[in-house]
Each structure stands twice: as C-alpha cells, then as structure tokens.
Amino acid sequence: MxxxxxxxxxxxxxxxxxxxxxxxxxxxxxxxxxxxxxxxxxxTDYSMGVPMERGAIMFHGTQNNPVADIATNLNIKLSTVDTSSLDFGNDKKFSLTQLNASHDQFWELVHKAGVEARKTQEDKSLFEAMLPLLNEYPTLNEEMFAWRNYFLSLHSAAGAKLLSAQNWVKDELSLEGDYPFVIGGxxxxxxxxxxxxxxxxxxxxxxxxxxxxxxxxxxxxxxxxxxxxxxxxxxxxxxxxxxxxxxxxxxxxxxxxxxxxMGILDRVILKFDTIFWPEQTHILGMLAKEYNSFAWFNNYHLYTKVPILVGAVAGALAQELEQLDDEAIVEKAMDSLKQLYGPHIPKPKAYIVNKWGQAPFTYGAYSYxxxxxxxxxxxxxxxxxxxxxxxxxxxxxxxxxxxxxxxxxxxxxxxxxxxxxxxx
Ligand SMILES: Cc1cc2nc3c(=O)[nH]c(=O)nc-3n(C[C@H](O)[C@H](O)[C@H](O)COP(=O)(O)OP(=O)(O)OC[C@H]3O[C@@H](n4cnc5c(N)ncnc54)[C@H](O)[C@@H]3O)c2cc1C
Missing domain, CATH: 3.50.50.60 (FAD/NAD(P)-binding domain)
Structure with a gap:
C-alpha cells in the first residue's frame, strides 16, 4: 500500500x-x-563573525520546553540575561532596589489592569486600563512608566495602546525556568x-x-x-x-x-571597534517621556566578546522607523546612544537592520x-x-x-x- x-x-x-x-x-x-x-x-546571521539572531533570540522559559531541550542536547551556548543590570547613561543612576521596585510595580499594574478590565463588558486597550490605576504605583513616574511600556512592547511586538486589556495574557502563560539568549546559533x-x-x-x-x-x-x-x-x-x-x-x-x-x-519587533545590530558602554551591564536604556527612536540595547560583548550592541524597537514605533532606509535607521540608533554616552562615540563598522513588518513570507514578527x-x-x-x-x-x-x-x-x-x- x-x-x-x-x-x-x-x-x-x-x-x-x-x-x-x-x-x-x-x-x-x-x-x-x-x-x-x-x-x-x-x-541566524554570521556576517559579523559570530552568530547573531535576526529573528527569535531567546527561550521563553526553559522548563518543559522541547526546543530548549534540543539546544541542550546539541550543546548550543545559551546565556542568561540579567534584566535588572541596566544603565541609563551618564546622568541617570538608579539603585537596584529602585529598579526592582519599578519592575515589580509595573507588572503588578499590568496584571491589575487586566483583572479590572475583565470585570467590564467592553474591552479596551491595556494602556487605557492602566492609566486610572497608575497613581497607586509611586515608582512609576512618567519616564519610568514610558520605559517599562517600551519593554512591554518588545515583549508583545505591540505597545499597550494596541493590546487587549481583557485578553493580553502572554505574560501569564510563559513556561517556567530561565529566559536565556541563544548565543551559539x-x-x-x-x-x-x-x-x-x-x-x-x-x-x-x-x-x-x-x-x-x-x-x-x-x-x-x-x-x-x-x-x-x-x-x-x-x-x-x-x-x-x-x-x-x-x-x-x-x-x-x-x-x-x-x-x-501581527506585531512588529525589529532589531538593529551594531558592531564597533571598541566598547564605549559599561562593559558588565546587560542592558542600556534610554529614559524619556515619549519615544521616537531606539531606547533599548543589549550588550552582546558580554556573550560574544565582540563589541556589539543590539537595539530593539517594536509596535507602532517600529512600523514608523521601517519607512526609513537602513542607514537612517542606524543613525536613529546612534542618536540614542549619543544621548546616553555623549556625542563622540565611535561610528559602527558594520550593521544589520531588520524590517520584519515588510519581510515577505512573514509581514510582521509575531501575533498579538x-x-x-x-x-x-x-x-x-x-x-x-x-x-x-x-x-x-x-x-x-x-x-x-x-x-x-x-x-x-x-x-x-x-x-x-x-x-x-x-x-x-
Ligand atoms: C524579531 C523576532 C524576535 C522573536 N523573538 C523570539 C524569542 O526571543 N523567543 C521566542 O520564543 N520567539 C520569538 N519570536 C517568535 C518566533 O520566532 C516565532 O513564533 C516562530 O519562529 C514562528 O514559527 P512558525 O513556524 O510559526 O512560523 P515561521 O517561522 O514564520 O515559518 C513559516 C514559514 O512559511 C513560509 N511561507 C510563507 N508564505 C509561504 C508561501 N506562500 N508558500 C510557502 N511557504 C511560505 C515562510 O517563509 C516561513 O519559512 C521572534 C520573532 C521575531 C520575528
């Protein structure tokens, strides 16, 4: 047969x-x-001499994760990212306690906004649902609230203004375990x-x-x-x-x-001759009340020993930036880094730009x-x-x-x- x-x-x-x-x-x-x-x-892109990811980059929980199990069996190098290891540039310093408090308060706010929204009939955006509760969370001043929202958009490929307050539950559904970056390809x-x-x-x-x-x-x-x-x-x-x-x-x-x-999450990968940022810090962030450029960079020198920064942007802002050509997108990222570390930082010697919203065969990063x-x-x-x-x-x-x-x-x-x- x-x-x-x-x-x-x-x-x-x-x-x-x-x-x-x-x-x-x-x-x-x-x-x-x-x-x-x-x-x-x-x-995975090898043009910088080390494996760099244009698409998925981490495991959302390693426990009971069949893909993480394959990575372990294949001995692929993973590295845990410390999201509390943050630098906001030369003039903004926070203690770890302050950072952890604003992190915890933000996610509590997100959770509570969802609970409250589910009590009402009509759905609204997560952002709208968060606003009336915001003053219960003193660590979330305007800038810190905007920054935490920026991260939320990286997480869900869409900002809180687009997400359903009643049904945005990705956070609660993740697997247990670490969230490591896949470094070895x-x-x-x-x-x-x-x-x-x-x-x-x-x-x-x-x-x-x-x-x-x-x-x-x-x-x-x-x-x-x-x-x-x-x-x-x-x-x-x-x-x-x-x-x-x-x-x-x-x-x-x-x-x-x-x-x-379909949400958008884009990265700009910048390779430099030398490091001009704090060598041991995992994440470089830019605080602002509103964002019009990259505000989040991962320090890949920690994982690859090559001076590489990976900027990330998502949602409506990513869609807007995708209208620019690659050089202009790199300029945007460099403007953010200049705000953090001064006007005289070196130019990147190589870069990779992604535009997932325009990628044929995908048209976006992932669903929300x-x-x-x-x-x-x-x-x-x-x-x-x-x-x-x-x-x-x-x-x-x-x-x-x-x-x-x-x-x-x-x-x-x-x-x-x-x-x-x-x-x-
Ligand atoms: C920038 C970015 C970052 C991400 N980060 C993470 C992360 O850190 N962790 C995580 O867990 N997930 C992450 N994701 C999400 C993850 O990558 C996806 O959820 C997953 O890879 C999707 O797999 P899939 O098989 O569903 O779709 P795809 O991988 O998109 O596969 C679908 C395939 O269909 C093909 N195709 C499309 N149209 C046609 C056609 N007409 N005929 C034939 N073939 C066609 C496409 O070319 C593609 O190969 C990220 C995604 C992006 C874009």
Missing part, C-alpha cells in the same frame, strides 16, 4: 516539527518553503530538525484547492498533490490573502485571521491579541478543515503564541491529528 502523503507549507519551526513527526510515523512528507532558506522567523536547531526531510526551497504556494479528497497545492508553475496538507504560513501572510483557498476558508477561521493582529480579539481566535485558527487541511504555527496556539516552543508544539499537535485520523 502507498504511504499517505502529506504536504507541509512552510519550513519554520512549526512546519519542521510537523514534518518530522509525520515522517517518524511512516508518512510520505514534503515541505514546501517559499524562501531560499529554512527557519522562517529563526534566522539558533539555526543549529533548524539544521537539526531539517535533517532527512524532503524540503523544496524557493517554492511559494499561491493556491490550495481542497475541494477533492486529494488536495492540490499550486505555485506559479508547479502543482503538488497530497491527502493531507499542514499550513504553517504566518498570520501576516494569511491576512494578505497571498494564498487562495478553494473553497474559501470557513467564515469563523477568516474572522479569526482578521481579528488577531488586539482590543476586541481573544484567545478563542487562536483556537479558531487551529481548527482543521474537512479532515484534510490542518493549521499550525505560532498564531494557532493559544497557550504559547508568538514563541518558538509554541510554533514547535503546534506542529506536533497537527501531525498527531493526521496520524490519529489515519489510524482510526
């Missing part, structure tokens, strides 16, 4: 996990990937998961016709057929309707695609729940259609959206659904 055939669309973590699981169970699997590389939103995990798989690169799917028992999947000039298809293309791509489904996807699923939102949407939308996205079309990816897993382990687990989940169908 012929082995049942499965096509997996997308060779990111969800697609690779799904394909491996199906192949292990003896199914005939092909992965179709639009890009010229595997990994999707995991993308996230791509090693991708190579490990890709081994022995039949992956066709540069294969951009434009249509999935699932009217018949045998599904036909089309590119501009090729057609592939299979009994089962697992779609892992990102929410940003689904939103743009770059892939036509025949028949159209069920209304509930299309509504969920429209309701959830905007005002009016909820976790149910993730469940809806995960629903299979007609027992032959399956959906995986970070935006299909309510428990761990926007994460690598979420993507991985969603891929395994969908593979299991197919295996169960075949067995029964």
């Amino acid at each position: 012929n082995k049942p055939t499965v096509l997996v669309i997308g060779a990111g973590l969800a697609g690779l996990a799904a394909a491996r699981k199906c192949q292990q169970e003896g199914l005939n699997v092909t992965v179709l990937e639009a890009n010229s590389r595997t990994g999707g939103r995991i993308w 996230y791509d090693k995990i991708i190579h490990y998961l890709s081994r022995d798989l039949n992956i066709k690169l540069n294969t951009k799917i434009t249509e999935i016709d699932y009217q018949q028992q045998i599904i036909s999947v089309k590119t501009q000039n090729e057609v592939f057929n299979a009994s089962y298809v697992i779609v892992t293309i990102p929410l940003g791509v689904l939103k743009r309707q770059e892939v036509q489904f025949k028949p159209a996807l069920p209304k509930e699923k299309q509504n969920a695609i429209n309701s959830l939102a 729940i905007p005002v009016g949407a909820s976790g149910k939308d993730y469940d809806e996205l995960a629903q299979s259609v007609a027992d032959r079309l399956f959906f995986a990816g970070e935006a299909t897993i309510k428990e761990y959206p926007g994460t690598v382990h979420g993507a991985y687990l969603s891929g395994v989940r969908e593979a299991k659904k197919i295996i169960d169908l075949i067995r029964n």
Whole structure:
C-alpha cells in the first residue's frame, strides 16, 4: 500500500516539527518553503563573525520546553540575561532596589489592569486600563512608566495602546525556568530538525484547492498533490490573502485571521571597534517621556566578546522607523546612544537592520491579541478543515503564541491529528 502523503507549507519551526513527526510515523512528507532558506522567523546571521539572531533570540522559559531541550542536547551556548543590570547613561543612576521596585510595580499594574478590565463588558486597550490605576504605583513616574511600556512592547511586538486589556495574557502563560539568549546559533536547531526531510526551497504556494479528497497545492508553475496538507504560513501572510483557498476558508477561521493582529519587533545590530558602554551591564536604556527612536540595547560583548550592541524597537514605533532606509535607521540608533554616552562615540563598522513588518513570507514578527480579539481566535485558527487541511504555527496556539516552543508544539499537535485520523 502507498504511504499517505502529506504536504507541509512552510519550513519554520512549526512546519519542521510537523514534518518530522509525520515522517517518524511512516508518512510520505514534503515541505514546501517559499524562501531560499529554512527557519522562517529563526534566522541566524554570521556576517559579523559570530552568530547573531535576526529573528527569535531567546527561550521563553526553559522548563518543559522541547526546543530548549534540543539546544541542550546539541550543546548550543545559551546565556542568561540579567534584566535588572541596566544603565541609563551618564546622568541617570538608579539603585537596584529602585529598579526592582519599578519592575515589580509595573507588572503588578499590568496584571491589575487586566483583572479590572475583565470585570467590564467592553474591552479596551491595556494602556487605557492602566492609566486610572497608575497613581497607586509611586515608582512609576512618567519616564519610568514610558520605559517599562517600551519593554512591554518588545515583549508583545505591540505597545499597550494596541493590546487587549481583557485578553493580553502572554505574560501569564510563559513556561517556567530561565529566559536565556541563544548565543551559539539558533539555526543549529533548524539544521537539526531539517535533517532527512524532503524540503523544496524557493517554492511559494499561491493556491490550495481542497475541494477533492486529494488536495492540490499550486505555485506559479508547479502543482503538488497530497491527502493531507499542514499550513504553517504566518498570520501576516494569511491576512494578505497571498494564498487562495478553494473553497474559501470557513467564515469563523477568516474572522479569526482578521481579528488577531501581527506585531512588529525589529532589531538593529551594531558592531564597533571598541566598547564605549559599561562593559558588565546587560542592558542600556534610554529614559524619556515619549519615544521616537531606539531606547533599548543589549550588550552582546558580554556573550560574544565582540563589541556589539543590539537595539530593539517594536509596535507602532517600529512600523514608523521601517519607512526609513537602513542607514537612517542606524543613525536613529546612534542618536540614542549619543544621548546616553555623549556625542563622540565611535561610528559602527558594520550593521544589520531588520524590517520584519515588510519581510515577505512573514509581514510582521509575531501575533498579538488586539482590543476586541481573544484567545478563542487562536483556537479558531487551529481548527482543521474537512479532515484534510490542518493549521499550525505560532498564531494557532493559544497557550504559547508568538514563541518558538509554541510554533514547535503546534506542529506536533497537527501531525498527531493526521496520524490519529489515519489510524482510526
Ligand atoms: C524579531 C523576532 C524576535 C522573536 N523573538 C523570539 C524569542 O526571543 N523567543 C521566542 O520564543 N520567539 C520569538 N519570536 C517568535 C518566533 O520566532 C516565532 O513564533 C516562530 O519562529 C514562528 O514559527 P512558525 O513556524 O510559526 O512560523 P515561521 O517561522 O514564520 O515559518 C513559516 C514559514 O512559511 C513560509 N511561507 C510563507 N508564505 C509561504 C508561501 N506562500 N508558500 C510557502 N511557504 C511560505 C515562510 O517563509 C516561513 O519559512 C521572534 C520573532 C521575531 C520575528
């Protein structure tokens, strides 16, 4: 008897996990990937002589995290980031006690705003929900509140003004354990998961016709057929309707695609000849009442021994900065660093700029729940259609959206659904 055939669309973590699981169970699997590389939103860049991550960078909790387990087995170097090791430049000094207090108070405020918002009927933004409670938290003056919100936006790829107060729960859903940076190259995990798989690169799917028992999947000039298809293309791509489904996807699923939102998180990676910042500090931050540029830099010298800073920006500000060309974005980052360490700091000798909002095949960094949407939308996205079309990816897993382990687990989940169908 012929082995049942499965096509997996997308060779990111969800697609690779799904394909491996199906192949292990003896199914005939092909992965179709639009890009010229595997990994999707995991993308390691070696142009600076050390592995630097353009996409995912850390594990959101190492306990019961299957991807962190792979990293451990492969001996990939990880480094814990001390988020209380902060420097706000030459003229702003805080004690550790002050910093810890403002950190704790901010997250208490976020939590309380969510609790209060869930008591009301209508959803509002997390920001709106926080404002009336703000004066209960004395360490959060205007600047510190803005700074903590800046971090929140890095965490969720969208600022508090966009997030649903009632349903913004990512924080509460993280796994236990550390949040280490992957220093030794996230791509090693991708190579490990890709081994022995039949992956066709540069294969951009434009249509999935699932009217018949045998599904036909089309590119501009090729057609592939299979009994089962697992779609892992990102929410940003689904939103743009770059892939036509025949028949159209069920209304509930299309509504969920429209309701959830794709956030932006961008980094600028700057390599210098020398260090001009405090060598032992993990994070360099800029305090301001409002932000129009990078306000957060990770000191990568600590992990790589190379003078590298990684600036991060997210949400509406990232979207705005993406309109600039790469040189202008680097200038923006340098302006922030000059505010912190004076006008005479050296110029970077190399840089990497990311614009995830514009990245073809992704159109954003990861999903978030905007005002009016909820976790149910993730469940809806995960629903299979007609027992032959399956959906995986970070935006299909309510428990761990926007994460690598979420993507991985969603891929395994969908593979299991197919295996169960075949067995029964
Ligand atoms: C800047 C950034 C930072 C992040 N930081 C972290 C972090 O620190 N920790 C963490 O846990 N997560 C992080 N994430 C999120 C994490 O990277 C993602 O949740 C996860 O990698 C998504 O995997 P996926 O398989 O769902 O999607 P993807 O990795 O996007 O895979 C989908 C694949 O589908 C392909 N595709 C798209 N359209 C088509 C088409 N038409 N035909 C064929 N193929 C197509 C894409 O090219 C891609 O390879 C970050 C993401 C970004 C962008």
